[in-house]
Amino acid sequence: MLAPADIYCNVLECPNSGLAAATKGWANRRQDMTAFTIHSIDTAPAGSKDRLAAVKKGWGFIPKLQATLAESPVALKAYDDLFGLIAAEATLTPAEQQVVYQAINVFHGCEYCASGHTFLSRKAGVPEDVIQAIRTLQPITDARLQALRVFAETVAEQRGFAGDAAVDAFLAAGFSKAQVLEVVTIIATKVISNYTNHLTHTPLEDFMNDPALRWEDPKGRTPRRD
Known part of the structure; x- marks a missing residue:
């Protein structure tokens, strides 16, 4: 059973927690887990x-x-x-929506969605340097998009308890109060898809195996499917 502290501990920052240990054992247990249709x-x-x-x-x-x-x-x-x-x-532009989607895909370590949203990001006109920065955990040089990405990641990491300073910084970057809640809605969408993929081990689509699209978690949380 996980200790209460583990529930609120960021896996990436607490490598010795029970939650982190469970995550590390995930790939080894995949063969024994229930198959989903x-x-x-x-x-x-x-x-x-x-x-x-x-x-x-x-x-x-x-x-x-x-x-x-x-x-x-x-x-x-x-x-x-x-x-x-x-x-x-949504009032966020299609490109801004993809920045949030992809930031959360990467934060959650979802190989399926991060690969798929690389394609969707290009289709939405997200600059290639922005796409690669999110995929490789590097800062985005565009200050507005970096503020959007940081706010989304902070909300997800803090389970909504991002704090007034995070909201103020987001608004100061030129976003609206309505867009604060749009970010929350996008995160909710990603919880459904990312968590489903983690729990059911959704296979990659064939097109996602293109090296220009396929994303592998730099932090090693996502088990390979090949």
Whole structure:
């Protein structure tokens, strides 16, 4: 059982904690863990079939993440609705949205999502130096985007208890109070996808194996799938 302190301890800063030990043992236990079905429209529960059909129509294929989430119609709907709502209505630009998505993917050590959002970041017009800075844990030279990235990481790391100074710095960088909450919403979306991938070991899409896209955690938290 984890000690109470472990629950609030950042794994990256507390390598001897029970939580860190559990994380290190993750890769070794993968072979013994329950397999999750990567659903097709035919195999999905009734409550997920229409949603998967819509995903296929929109994306041109069914990503393995959504195919895995389909096991729970609630989880699939929650993720898909949030992702679509952010894309359609957020005041953060598409590039800024991707900075937040990718910052949290990397913070959570999610190989699947960090690889996929490298593609989506380029499609959204995120400069290549910004993409690489996030992927390699380096500062972003663009001060506004760095402020966005730091705020998102701070909120995630502190479980929301980022503090007034973090909010003030974010607002001082030119962002709005509404965008404070948009960052929270993007983080919530990433909790669904990143945690699902960690728990179910979602296989990478074939296109993610392109060396220009595939991300491997510099901190070694993500087990390789090949």
